[in-house]
Every structure is written in C-alpha cells, then in structure tokens.
Amino acid sequence: MVRESLGEETAADLAKMFKALSDPVRLRLLSLIASHEGGEACVCDLTGPFDVSQPTISHHLKVLREAGLVGSERRGTWVYYWVLPAALARLSALLQAPADNTAGSAR
Amino acid sequence: MVRESLGEETAADLAKMFKALSDPVRLRLLSLIASHEGGEACVCDLTGPFDVSQPTISHHLKVLREAGLVGSERRGTWVYYWVLPAALARLSALLQAPADNTAGSAR
DNA sequence: TCCTTGTTTCGACGTCTGTCGATACAGCGA
DNA sequence: TCGCTGTATCGACAGACGTCGAAACAAGGA
Numbered sequence: 001m002v003r004e005s006l007g008e009e010t011a012a013d014l015a016k017m018f019k020a021l022s023d024p025v026r027l028r029l030l031s032l033i034a035s036h037e038g039g040e041a042c043v044c045d046l047t048g049p050f051d052v053s054q055p056t057i058s059h060h061l062k063v064l065r066e067a068g069l070v071g072s073e074r075r076g077t078w079v080y081y082w083v084l085p086a087a088l089a090r091l092s093a094l095l096q097a098p099a100d101n102t103a104g105s106a107r
Numbered sequence: 108m109v110r111e112s113l114g115e116e117t118a119a120d121l122a123k124m125f126k127a128l129s130d131p132v133r134l135r136l137l138s139l140i141a142s143h144e145g146g147e148a149c150v151c152d153l154t155g156p157f158d159v160s161q162p163t164i165s166h167h168l169k170v171l172r173e174a175g176l177v178g179s180e181r182r183g184t185w186v187y188y189w190v191l192p193a194a195l196a197r198l199s200a201l202l203q204a205p206a207d208n209t210a211g212s213a214r
Numbered sequence: 215t216c217c218t219t220g221t222t223t224c225g226a227c228g229t230c231t232g233t234c235g236a237t238a239c240a241g242c243g244a
Numbered sequence: 245t246c247g248c249t250g251t252a253t254c255g256a257c258a259g260a261c262g263t264c265g266a267a268a269c270a271a272g273g274a
Contacts, residue, residue: 006138011131019129023232024118027125031113043251049112056233058252063231077241077250088202095199130262150221163263165222184220184271 001094017091020067025050026060033070033081040082108201124198127174132157133167140177140188147189 006014021027032049033041047057061081064070069088072081113121128134139156140148150168154161168188171177176195179188 001138002141006135008131008135011134011138015129015131015134018125018134022122022126022129024115024122025232027118027122028113028115031108031118034109035112044249047251052232053234054251055235055253059232062252074240074251079251092199092202095195095202132262151219159262160264161220162222162224162265166262169222181221181270186221 014091014094017067017069017087020063020069021091023060023063025052025056026064029057029060030064030069030083034083040080042078042080044078046081121198121201124174124176124194127170127176128198130167130170132159132163133171136164136167137171137176137190141190147187149185149187151185153188 021030028049029046032046033039036045043057043061046061047054050057061070061072065072065081067087068084070081070083072079074080128137135156136153139153140146143152150164153168154164157164168177168179172179172188174194175191177188177190179186181187
C-alpha cells in the first residue's frame, strides 16, 4: 500500500472485503467462528449470542461468505462455517505495510 | 480474534475503522497518502487522481480522520494528511491472528 | 482592502444496508 | 409419509452512505 498507490480495480476488490468487516455483528460472527473449537461453527452456535433475529444472522453470514472471508458446508441438518485465513492474511498484510515501510517487504 | 470472541464494544469500535476502509476511494486515498513522498500529502495532491468532485474527496478525508486512521494539519494555504500507523497496525494484528493460530500465540 | 486559490460545510438526491416477520427449503426421525 | 427442527430466502421499511453543486471559510498576494 505504501509502495505504490492501489489501482482502481484492486481498491474496489479490497473495499468489498473491508465492507464485509464493517459491521459489528459480522466482526463478532467472524471472531466466534475463528475462536470456536475446531475452527468451525454451526449456525446454531452463532445465533444465541446476538440480539438480532436468525434471518439477520443468516444474512450476515452470506455477506461474509460472498466476500470470500468464510467458507461453509451443509453436513446433515446443520450448516458449518469456517474462516478462510488467506483472505484475512491478505488484508492484514496490506494494513501492515505502512507501519513497516522501512522494512521494504511490500509489493 | 481467535483467542476469544470480540466484545460488543470492541467490535463496534473496530467496525467503525473497517467501515472507513470499505470504500474504494478512501482506500486509494489512504494508499496515496501513505505512498506519498514524506509520508504526507496535501489535499491538492489527492484530488487529481479521482473522478469524483473535490468536496467528495474532502468528505472521504473527513471519514478517514474521524476513524482515527489519518491525521491532518493546516500549514498555510494547504492542508496536509498523513497515515497513523498504529491504527492500521491494530487492524492488521487482528486479522493476522487467524492465520497464525497454529503458531502458538493463542491461549 | 479586495480578489484569488485551496479547503470545508451545507442541503439535497438516489442508492445501498441492516433489520424484521413471514415463508420456503432441507434433512432427520417417528 | 408426516411433522419437526435448522437454515435460507423474500419483501418491506427506516436509516445510513456516496455523490453533487452551491456556498462558506481560510490564507495569501496585489
């Protein structure tokens, strides 16, 4: 990010991912999934801790999934979600660069 | 993030910062500022590369500033903006954790 | 002092987003 | 087969967001 300015396409792509992270409920969902035993969580584990309705949780999970931040799979009755670390790592690296700009590893 | 689930307040706070990053124009602005010579840029350096009007750029800069991601100062005629690395580092660390959860820093 | 240039604020507009209740779909067990 | 539980989709609504042009404010020079 420090190295050279983001292209329009790249910026638009990244903005979608950040947008998925820009809601407190989604951030907590992601955290719950990531911190859940086994690295994945069933939707039924995720609806309890929130004050919003189940359809709303389902909507937020869809946003996270379409942003490429989590994966999901139905196993029998339940649907499981897990974090996709590579996507988060990409965002993390982007934000890390400015603090690191003397270290020169960017691009 | 992996370590334990985000509290409601923390999540709300972080969500504001991510929201500031969730627009392509703001992402490119941040990138332009970070990559600008001296680590800071005048507004007049930032309006050219975009297709949006100058008041819109000013609006986006305000969003970045209120999110705590950039600082600004008027020096004579011009207003300069610079990135606040600590804020980006905080977000970066948060997103880095999931990819690192086998590395042993987690609980 | 007045004018010019750089920047922010204001008011308005259309679109996007988060939320809900109702409903549909999927799989399991009786 | 039917009914039950878990999850997703639909349609609607209020509020937030990105954008603009017009106008206000700030600083410097003639």
